[in-house]
Amino acid sequence: MSQADVVVGGARAASPLWQLSLFRSEVTSVFRRWRTIALLGVLAAVPVLVGVAVKIETGGGGAAGHDGAGPAFISQVTNNGLFLVFTSLAATLPFFLPMAIGVVAGDSVAGEAHAGTLRYLLVAPAGRTRLLCAKYASTLVFCLAATLVVAVSALAVGALLFPLGDVTLISGTDVSFGEGLLRALAIAGVVALSLIGIAALGLFVSTLTNSGIAAMATTVGLLITVQIMDQFPQLHAVQPYLFPHYWLSFADLLRAPVYWDQLLDNARLQALYAAVFFSAAWARFTSRDVTS
Amino acid sequence: MEETATERAAIATRALTKRYRGGQTAVDRLDLFVPRGSVFGFLGPNGSGKTTTIRMLMGLVAPTSGSAEVLGAPMPGAVRRVLPRVGALIEGPALYGFLTGRDNLVRFDSADPTADPRTRAARVGAALDRVGLAAAAGKKARAYSLGMKQRLGLAAALLQPRELLVLDEPTNGLDPQGMREIRTLVRELAADGTTVFLSSHLLDEIEQVCTHAAVMARGRLLTQGTVAALASSARGRLAVTTPDTSDAVRVLKEQGVTDLVVVDDRVTGDAPGACELADLNAALVHARVRVRAFGTERASLEDAFVALTGEGFDVAG
Ligand SMILES: Nc1ncnc2c1ncn2[C@@H]1O[C@H](COP(=O)(O)OP(=O)(O)O)[C@@H](O)[C@H]1O
Ligand SMILES: [Mg+2]
Numbered sequence: 001m002s003q004a005d006v007v008v009g010g011a012r013a014a015s016p017l018w019q020l021s022l023f024r025s026e027v028t029s030v031f032r033r034w035r036t037i038a039l040l041g042v043l044a045a046v047p048v049l050v051g052v053a054v055k056i057e058t059g060g061g062g063a064a065g066h067d068g069a070g071p072a073f074i075s076q077v078t079n080n081g082l083f084l085v086f087t088s089l090a091a092t093l094p095f096f097l098p099m100a101i102g103v104v105a106g107d108s109v110a111g112e113a114h115a116g117t118l119r120y121l122l123v124a125p126a127g128r129t130r131l132l133c134a135k136y137a138s139t140l141v142f143c144l145a146a147t148l149v150v151a152v153s154a155l156a157v158g159a160l161l162f163p164l165g166d167v168t169l170i171s172g173t174d175v176s177f178g179e180g181l182l183r184a185l186a187i188a189g190v191v192a193l194s195l196i197g198i199a200a201l202g203l204f205v206s207t208l209t210n211s212g213i214a215a216m217a218t219t220v221g222l223l224i225t226v227q228i229m230d231q232f233p234q235l236h237a238v239q240p241y242l243f244p245h246y247w248l249s250f251a252d253l254l255r256a257p258v259y260w261d262q263l264l265d266n267a268r269l270q271a272l273y274a275a276v277f278f279s280a281a282w283a284r285f286t287s288r289d290v291t292s
Numbered sequence: 293m294e295e296t297a298t299e300r301a302a303i304a305t306r307a308l309t310k311r312y313r314g315g316q317t318a319v320d321r322l323d324l325f326v327p328r329g330s331v332f333g334f335l336g337p338n339g340s341g342k343t344t345t346i347r348m349l350m351g352l353v354a355p356t357s358g359s360a361e362v363l364g365a366p367m368p369g370a371v372r373r374v375l376p377r378v379g380a381l382i383e384g385p386a387l388y389g390f391l392t393g394r395d396n397l398v399r400f401d402s403a404d405p406t407a408d409p410r411t412r413a414a415r416v417g418a419a420l421d422r423v424g425l426a427a428a429a430g431k432k433a434r435a436y437s438l439g440m441k442q443r444l445g446l447a448a449a450l451l452q453p454r455e456l457l458v459l460d461e462p463t464n465g466l467d468p469q470g471m472r473e474i475r476t477l478v479r480e481l482a483a484d485g486t487t488v489f490l491s492s493h494l495l496d497e498i499e500q501v502c503t504h505a506a507v508m509a510r511g512r513l514l515t516q517g518t519v520a521a522l523a524s525s526a527r528g529r530l531a532v533t534t535p536d537t538s539d540a541v542r543v544l545k546e547q548g549v550t551d552l553v554v555v556d557d558r559v560t561g562d563a564p565g566a567c568e569l570a571d572l573n574a575a576l577v578h579a580r581v582r583v584r585a586f587g588t589e590r591a592s593l594e595d596a597f598v599a600l601t602g603e604g605f606d607v608a609g
Pocket of ligand 1: 291312313316317318336337338341343344
């Protein structure tokens with residue numbers, strides 16, 4: 001029997017489950033990159049720096065923190081190491097975390113186009129829509145992983161350097177350490193969710209160019225621009241539509257009862273950005289010529 | 293019968309045209325017919341539109357106008373149905389430098405939704421064996437030589453049994469030994485019944501392995517057919533061996549033979565199109581030219597190409 005006979009008469013029968021192979025392959029190739037590990041390493045180092053700085057400052061006999069100075073919750077860290085998780089997430093969410101997402105998302109399609117591997121994925125055939133979905137999904141996995149790296153590193157450093165115990169919420173009520181931990185987990189989830197907008201934006205930028213570097217730089221540049229715009233009182237009218245606008249609303253999970261308004265605003269805004277920019281990425285990617 | 297024609301065709305295009313955004317027409321109203329089971333040489337100098345044609349056939353770029361069918365289904369519409377049955381090497385290999393050779397193949401195989409994950413490792417191993425890379429499979433691809441990268445690219449095209457293999461300049465950058473290996477591989481695959489579509493700017497390569505060929509220049513198809521027919525369509529040069537070279541030249545000129553060249557005791561020239569060679573010989577003998585040998589030199593594909601374009605082959609870029 002000749003080789004060709006085996007497959008004559010159409011495509012091989014395929015199980016729908018086999019489609020997941022591409023997603024798994026995307027996730028593994030994101031995490032096997034040296035660059036990804038370096039980004040996660042930097043993110044893991046932030047809580048260490050913050051924790052050590054707080055320890056040194058208080059070890060010198062000075063009062064722990066001053067209200068209004070430094071990242072949120074920093075004054076509570078000395079009393080309860082768990083607060084290092086909240087402080088670290090508040091410190092990394094404005095720039096470090098979204099920058100890492102911008103790098104991974106920006107490189108996702110453009111990097112493969114630059115290397116030429118995109119054409120081989122497409123003739124495999126990955127399918128343009130399926131490939132784009134797998135790219136976005138793996139970027140979202142990275143969002144979650146990056147957030148968890150910050151949270152877990154902060155928890156470890158906090159437990160090592162500071163006492164752990166009952167958590168005093170912003171609203172003044174005390175909850176057990178266990179519940180505090182659960183709230184920390186929920187906050188990590190909200191922070192990861194806060195990143196899906198910029199992930200979609202980065203994916204879209206990535207479909208526009210054949211240079212991974214250009215796509216990463218553009219995405220990070222957009223992030224910085226938008227963050228600056230969010231600070232100007234004159235731009236008050238547009239700020240509710242800027243994707244980072246409600247990012248720090250995760251602190252509302254540390255109230256009893258929880259303030260849901262801004263948390264929901266954030267979720268809606270992220271979903272909107274994700275839908276708009278993923279659609280734009282799809283429209284672009286499914287119609288473009290792949291010549292690199 | 294249109295239908296049976298397309299069934300017999302591994303590739304059939306109709307007035308296929310591509311203008312890139314720069315405005316230049318890279319492929320101009322191409323009508324290509326690649327029979328199933330052939331080893332088809334797609335010949336043309338650099339910049340003649342070979343890669344652009346292959347990109348359209350593989351659904352990577354959209355044609356500006358015209359249509360293409362691959363394995364009987366329209367492209368790019370039937371990409372997901374057709375491409376699992378096609379292996380391709382386009383514009384040289386492209387690999388993930390941070391992955392090993394084996395993991396590169398695993399990645400490309402994972403991208404094929406018709407590839408069974410349970411047999412993935414075995415198929416990857418077989419493809420590595422087939423191109424002789426088994427020993428280097430654990431090395432990072434960035435450490436591969438160009439020849440090894442080319443082989444790994446070929447291995448990716450051979451992960452599944454294919455009905456059609458599309459190889460865009462597969463011997464580019466290889467040493468003579470590597471070129472020979474690729475040719476052997478192509479012959480083996482063809483013997484298995486796989487249609488091989490092979491682009492090249494090297495004439496002798498096409499002549500050595502192909503049963504059929506098409507010739508491109510500046511985006512246009514000049515001719516296509518079996519290699520034998522193409523070569524014979526260019527008439528070989530008339531060659532006469534004689535001690536009386538000056539008389540021979542005079543007589544042949546009278547008979548309408550052009551471009552006469554004398555080297556030692558050999559006279560060669562282009563016989564006019566409608567001309568019986570026996571009459572030329574008779575004229576020579578009649579004029580008492582002593583003829584030691586008389587005949588035509590076998591025409592090569594290169595002669596055919598020169599006849600078609602009026603220029604040498606490796607001219608452009
Ligand atoms: N991505 C592109 N954008 C614009 N022009 C292109 C592009 N790719 C190729 N061309 C042009 O199209 C023509 C055909 O190129 P190509 O198909 O690569 O030829 P070949 O493979 O025969 O060398 C060339 O003139 C080339 O400059
Ligand atoms: Mg080419």
